Amino acid sequence: MPRFRAILDTVPAYKAGKTAMSADGRSYKLSSNESPYGPLPSVVEAVSRAASEMHLYPDPASTALTNAIAERHGVPPEHVAAGAGSVTLLQQLFETVGEPGAEVIYAWQSFEAYPLMADLSGATSVRVPLLGETHHLEAMADAITPQTRMILVCNPNNPTGTVVHAAELEAFLDRVPEDVLVVLDEAYREYVRDAGVTDGLTVYGDRPNVAVLRTFSKAYGLAGLRVGYLIGNEPVASAVRKTTVPFAVNHLAQTAAIASLAAEDELLERVDIVVKERERVREALISQDWTVPITEANFVWLRLGDRTMDFAGSCALEGVAVRAFAGEGVRISIGTPEANDTLLAATEAFRHA
Numbered sequence: 324m325p326r327f328r329a330i331l332d333t334v335p336a337y338k339a340g341k342t343a344m345s346a347d348g349r350s351y352k353l354s355s356n357e358s359p360y361g362p363l364p365s366v367v368e369a370v371s372r373a374a375s376e377m378h379l380y381p382d383p384a385s386t387a388l389t390n391a392i393a394e395r396h397g398v399p400p401e402h403v404a405a406g407a408g409s410v411t412l413l414q415q416l417f418e419t420v421g422e423p424g425a426e427v428i429y430a431w432q433s434f435e436a437y438p439l440m441a442d443l444s445g446a447t448s449v450r451v452p453l454l455g456e457t458h459h460l461e462a463m464a465d466a467i468t469p470q471t472r473m474i475l476v477c478n479p480n481n482p483t484g485t486v487v488h489a490a491e492l493e494a495f496l497d498r499v500p501e502d503v504l505v506v507l508d509e510a511y512r513e514y515v516r517d518a519g520v521t522d523g524l525t526v527y528g529d530r531p532n533v534a535v536l537r538t539f540s541k542a543y544g545l546a547g548l549r550v551g552y553l554i555g556n557e558p559v560a561s562a563v564r565k566t567t568v569p570f571a572v573n574h575l576a577q578t579a580a581i582a583s584l585a586a587e588d589e590l591l592e593r594v595d596i597v598v599k600e601r602e603r604v605r606e607a608l609i610s611q612d613w614t615v616p617i618t619e620a621n622f623v624w625l626r627l628g629d630r631t632m633d634f635a636g637s638c639a640l641e642g643v644a645v646r647a648f649a650g651e652g653v654r655i656s657i658g659t660p661e662a663n664d665t666l667l668a669a670t671e672a673f674r675h676a
């Protein structure tokens with residue numbers, strides 16, 4: 324048997340978001356924070372046209388997409404690095420800083436990909452517990468050592484949906500040494516309605532060590548095509564581009580992302596509907612007597628502790644798949660009104676079981 328790196332023995336096989344089906348054949352996947360809507364006709368059309376060019380390699384620099392993103396956000400194209408999903412960009416970021424001895428700080432509980440990427444890169448994870456269900460930025464700043472190379476701030480946080488606000492973020496960034504990279508993972512930015520939440524793109528300009536991750540997977544509904552981007556100052560964006568696997572962002576993904584930016588108004592109307600549903604679901608859960616943190620993402624979080632797996636099991640009987648974190652809680656994506664109503668019936672039944 325080949326000799327693999329020892330760290331691989333600790334890496335669990337990836338578990339995809341589950342699906343479930345009720346006895347009468349209903350199935351709602353509320354486990355992966357996907358858009359409940361199918362792709363826009365204009366995007367499907369653009370991708371269909373691009374399909375006739377699939378014998379050609381894609382543009383390795385994603386030039387047209389990079390320019391479209393830069394124009395959309397009013398930043399120079401040199402500040403943009405496109406990637407095959409923001410998880411891939413995260414892996415690239417770990418490649419830019421991760422080496423044995425390097426420490427990477429992130430909150431826990433936060434995005435499941437962080438520990439995995441850290442381990443694979445050889446970096447050491449420093450996990451700082453959430454305070455309540457929110458990032459404890461003061462404690463994260465306290466955890467900085469001379470070995471710290473990167474800090475991940477997931478805002479809104481996956482899986483809790485909570486946010487950090489402008490003043491605390493600024494105070495935190497002021498405490499981070501300039502040679503430590505701070506990554507603001509804003510995968511759910513389009514769902515944020517709290518005006519007190521900093522848009523990372525308004526802070527990175529003055530801070531050479533801050534970068535922002537965004538994705539087309541969630542609000543833009545392109546999870547299956549794998550495309551996201553980083554925006555940061557030139558040295559950061561260029562370091563990340565150096566770690567790109569050649570031709571990583573495929574031609575259909577580049578095309579779909581450009582078409583999605585062109586159809587952004589239509590997509591953001593859908594986001595508005597999801598946000599309304601999110602508030603409806605949260606209020607209904609609270610009136611059923613659940614504790615639900617305020618969420619600025621397209622999901623809600625229930626901290627269920629020991630009852631987590633039982634809860635997920637009873638949702639599955641109703642055809643609702645949720646994301647269960649054993650011993651911690653469940654993250655439930657906001658779906659169509661019908662899916663959400665089915666979920667609310669399941670939570671009500673569990674409450675009285």
Ligand SMILES: *Cc1c(COP(=O)(O)O)cnc(C)c1O
Pocket residue numbers: 356407408409410411434477481508510537538539540541546549550551
């Ligand atoms: C879903 C998600 C992403 C997006 O991943 P992609 O690779 O772009 O699909 C990134 N960060 C967080 C915290 C997420 O929840």
